[in-house]
Amino acid sequence: MSTIMFVHAHPDDEGTLTAGAMIRAAEEGHRVVVVFATGGEHGEAPDDLRPGETVAQRRRAEAEQAARIAGVAGLHWLGYRDSGMAGWEQNHHPRAFLQADPEEAAERLAALIASERPDVLVGYDWHGNYGHPDHIRVHQVVRRAAELAGNRPRLFEATMNRDLVRRLYRTALDGGIEDAQGFDPDRPMNDGNPLGTPEAEINLQVDVSAQVARRREVMACHASQVTDIQAWLSLPAEGYAAMFSTEHYVEVGSSDPIRPGWFF
Incomplete structure (x- = not known):
């Protein structure tokens, strides 16, 4: 049995990016650990928040339920505050992840690795898939924490396959799905860059088609985030499977072309 640790910026990021691999690893008997850098304070506030309940408290409860469904053995929080999207005034909050000393944050994560x-x-690719400041900081902190870690785990970075998403996007447009306009991977994202990583720069394609049903359950746990999560869950079964049956990773230090495979 091996242990695999996934580091995410906010609760629900695991559902859209690595949940398939998390579920598969747990099903195969590996120990799965998830670390959230922030509490997702600037996510959507659901209409049914109880008196005194915060968005972060709701999202933490959702993340814990998602972890149970995914088979996660260890769930940790680095304790930083959601920074919001690029350019928001929340970027400057003193407890925002974006304002954290990168070395101190890396040391916190390195302690969990130890x-x-x-x-x-x-971790995440160099621009966190779509340029969210917290995602970029995850990339930086994970890279540094891996350097600090005494056991030096193999390091992978989750990404979206830009070429695959482009193919799916064009298929959706050809099928007359007007809402697909929002999924154009070549438009500028939060940092001005296109989505994810070109296929030529990706090393590992992971088959998680057998985990699609449970992945939907994991994503459904994050029901408070209506705009993001419900948009994916509203896809027809065929479209959802096309989007979430494979996951893509860059192996740090590798120059190998993309290959179907697994972490272990």
């Missing part, structure tokens, strides 16, 4: 001793560590 405790959990993962064989594989998973």
Whole structure:
């Protein structure tokens, strides 16, 4: 049995990016650990928040339920505050992840790595897929924490396959799905860059088609985030499977072309 640690910026990011691999690893008997950098304070506030309940408290409860469904053995929080999207005034909050000392944040994560001793560590690509400041900071902090870690786990970075998303996008447009306009991977994202990573720069394609049904359950746990999560869950079964049956990763230090495979 191996241990794999996934580091995410906010609760619900795991559902859209790595939930398939998390579920598959747990099903195969590996120990799955998830770390959230922030509490997702600037996500959507659901209409049914109880008196005194915060968005972060709701999202933490949702993340815990999602973890149970995914088979996660260890769930940790780095304790930073959601920075909001690029250019928001929340970027400057003193507790925002964006304002955290990167070295101090890396040391926090390195301490968890020392405790959990993962064989594989998973962060984000260089611009966090779509340029969210917290996603970019995850990339930076995971890279540095891996350097600080005594056991030096194999390091992968989750990404979206820009070429695959483009193919799916064009298929949707050809099928007359007007809402597909929002999924154009070549438009500028939060940092001005297009979505994800070109296929030529990706090393690993993971088949998680057998985990699609449970992945939907994991994503459905994050019901408070209506705009993002419900948009994916509203896809027809065929479209959802096309989008979420494979996951893509860059292996840091590798120059190998993309290959179907697995972490272990």
